[in-house]
Every structure is written in structure tokens, then in C-alpha cells.
Amino acid sequence: MMTTTISNIGQEINQIISNSKSIPAKFSEEEKINRFLDGINNLRVKLVEKTEKIQKLDDLFSKLTWYDVKNQEEEDLMKKVISKSLSFHSKSIKNFVSLKRSFWKDKICRDEITNYKNTLDDFEDSIYEVKEIFFSLRKDSEFNDLMNSL
Amino acid sequence: MHIFITEEFVSEVKPISKDKSHSDCETDLINSIFKKTIDEIKNVGTKRLGGQADKSPFLRKRIGSETSGKSGGYRLYFWLFILDKNIFLLFIHPKTGRRSASNISTEKQKDLVKTFKKCRDENLFYEVELDKKKTHTI
Numbered sequence: 637m638m639t640t641t642i643s644n645i646g647q648e649i650n651q652i653i654s655n656s657k658s659i660p661a662k663f664s665e666e667e668k669i670n671r672f673l674d675g676i677n678n679l680r681v682k683l684v685e686k687t688e689k690i691q692k693l694d695d696l697f698s699k700l701t702w703y704d705v706k707n708q709e710e711e712d713l714m715k716k717v718i719s720k721s722l723s724f725h726s727k728s729i730k731n732f733v734s735l736k737r738s739f740w741k742d743k744i745c746r747d748e749i750t751n752y753k754n755t756l757d758d759f760e761d762s763i764y765e766v767k768e769i770f771f772s773l774r775k776d777s778e779f780n781d782l783m784n785s786l
Numbered sequence: 787m788h789i790f791i792t793e794e795f796v797s798e799v800k801p802i803s804k805d806k807s808h809s810d811c812e813t814d815l816i817n818s819i820f821k822k823t824i825d826e827i828k829n830v831g832t833k834r835l836g837g838q839a840d841k842s843p844f845l846r847k848r849i850g851s852e853t854s855g856k857s858g859g860y861r862l863y864f865w866l867f868i869l870d871k872n873i874f875l876l877f878i879h880p881k882t883g884r885r886s887a888s889n890i891s892t893e894k895q896k897d898l899v900k901t902f903k904k905c906r907d908e909n910l911f912y913e914v915e916l917d918k919k920k921t922h923t924i
Contacts, residue, residue: 701833758850758861762833765846769835772892779892782899783836783844786869786906 676744683735683748690728690755693721697762701769714770721763728756787824789873790911792901798878807860808880814862818849819875820916824868835865835895842869844899865890865898874911876902 663671705711732753739745773779803811819827831848849862861881867874876898879890905911 698831698833701835702839758848761848765833768892769833773835773895776892776896779836779896779899782896782903786837786842786899786903 679739680745680748683745683752686728687748687752687755690752690759693724694755694759694762697721697759697766700766704774705770711770714766718763718767721759725756725760725763732756787871787873789820789875789914791875791914792905792911794901795875795877796912802862802878802880805880808862811862811878811880814849815864815875816916818847819864819866819873824871824873827866827873828868836899837867842867844902865895867902874902874905875914 700714700717705714732749735749735752739749799811799815802808818830822830827847828843828845831850833846835844835846837844845864845866845868847864847866849864850860863879863881864875865877867876877890877894
């Protein structure tokens with residue numbers, strides 16, 4: 637009984653040892669290519685998602701203009717939103733610069749990087765337009781008198 | 787919905803449409819204004835500069851590559867009024883090219899409101915329609 641048990645356990649140990657292969661310390665060429673392609677796809681997905689987020693922000697800035705600032709609280713909120721958006725834009729531009737530096741020369745995700753930059757440019761335009769609309773144009777008495785006279 | 791333009795708008799469109807990168811600006815105008823409802827014009831890439839949102843908004847509209855089918859950086863800007871369900875196109879400028887500008891000044895925008903008022907009071911607007919094929923304005 638004991639021998640059988642030892643024999644069985646021994647066989648099991650042997651089986652595990654013989655079936656156990658060393659983990660290669662290097663990736664095969666195929667694995668390297670697959671990981672590289674997965675990396676590009678992940679980058680592409682992230683760029684598209686970030687671009688869509690910025691487009692959404694741009695739309696929201698357009699929507700803001702359909703409202704009028706009614707009190708000081710709303711005006712302060714607008715200022716905060718504009719300031720935060722300008723910081724976010726500046727951070728995103730730095731991100732764009734490092735992405736371009738890393739991937740442009742290898743022709744990786746060029747279309748997505750370009751779309752990202754164009755969307756950032758639109759967003760920047762929108763931030764300054766909204767600032768001008770709320771804090772210059774709509775505060776200009778001549779403009780308001782003209783609009784009221786229509 | 788009727789669409790009206792001013793002398794100034796015509797004098798701006800002509801040189802822009804001669805520019806290589808904006809040679810299709812008439813098509814862009816047709817696709818983004820003439821073939822849209824008032825709500826669509828108001829809701830896509832449009833900011834209200836002033837005026838009552840539901841009655842007489844004074845607007846700045848951006849036409850981008852998603853509308854025009856051009857390359858990513860292509861942008862055209864229109865200044866317009868919507869009044870009594872009619873569209874009044876006042877000014878146009880491209881973002882790129884020789885006639886480009888990043889934005890127009892508060893003073894210029896006030897001038898556009900003055901022009902609108904003058905043209906309305908003195909009946910100086912020109913009505914524009916699409917031709918039978920709906921590919922050009924007349």
C-alpha cells in the first residue's frame with residue numbers, strides 16, 4: 637500500500653517535473669510583434685477616447701452660451717470653469733507634444749494624434765470665445781443697447 | 787425658412803471661395819445652413835453671442851471637417867441672426883489661409899449687429915435660394 641502510494645506520488649512528481657518547461661527569458665519574435673501591436677491598439681483607443689472627451693467639453697462650452705449669467709455665483713462658477721479648462725488644455729497640449737515626439741517619426745497613430753490636436757485647438761478657441769462672450773461682449777453696454785433695439 | 791445675405795457677406799464669400807483650400811465653401815454653406823432645420827443650425831457647433839435664445843439669437847457657427855468631409859484642420863466660421871424663423875447671414879471667415887483670422891473683435895461684432903439693423907430697417911437683404919438641383923445658391 638505504502639509502495640503504491642509512494643510510487644503514485646513519485647509518478648505524479650515526475651510527471652509534473654517532466655511537463656514543466658522553463659519560462660523563456662526572452663519573448664519570441666511573434667510575441668514581441670503581438671505586444672507591440674497591442675500597444676499601438678491601446679494607444680489608438682486612448683487617443684480616440686480622449687479626443688471624444690474633449691469634443692464633449694467643446695459641445696458643453698457651446699451649450700453654455702445659450703444661457704445668461706444670472707447672478708454673482710454663476711459668474712464665479714463660469715470663471716472657475718474657464719480657468720480649470722485652460723489648465724486642462726495646457727496639460728493636454730503638453731501631452732500632445734510628448735505623444736508626437738514619441739510616435740510621429742515611427743508613423744504610429746498619426747491620424748489620431750492629428751485629430752487630438754485639432755480637437756484641442758477647437759476647444760481652446762471655444763474657451764476664449766466663451767470668455768469673450770460672457771465677460772466682454774455681453775457686458776458691453778453698446779452691444780446690449782443694440783441687441784435691445786432690434 | 788428663408789435665408790438672407792448682406793452685400794458684405796457676398797464680398798467676403800467671393801475671395802474665400804477662390805482660395806484653393808476653401809473652394810467648396812458654397813457647398814459647406816448649403817450643407818450646414820440651407821439643408822438644415824433651424825434647430826440643427828442652432829445645435830451643432832454654434833455659440834450664442836447675444837439676443838434672446840428662442841426669439842432672435844445672434845450666433846457664431848463653426849463648420850468643421852466632420853461637416854465638410856475635408857481634412858481635420860478645416861474650419862469656416864459664420865456670423866448670423868435667426869429672426870422670425872428666417873436666417874440672416876452676415877459674415878464669414880476661414881481659420882486657415884490668407885483670409886484667416888482666429889476670431890473677430892467685439893467692435894466688429896457690434897458692427898455686424900448695426901449692419902443687421904440697417905439692412906432690416908432699409909430692406910437691404912438679398913434672399914438666397916437653392917437651384918433646382920440643390921447644389922448651388924441663386
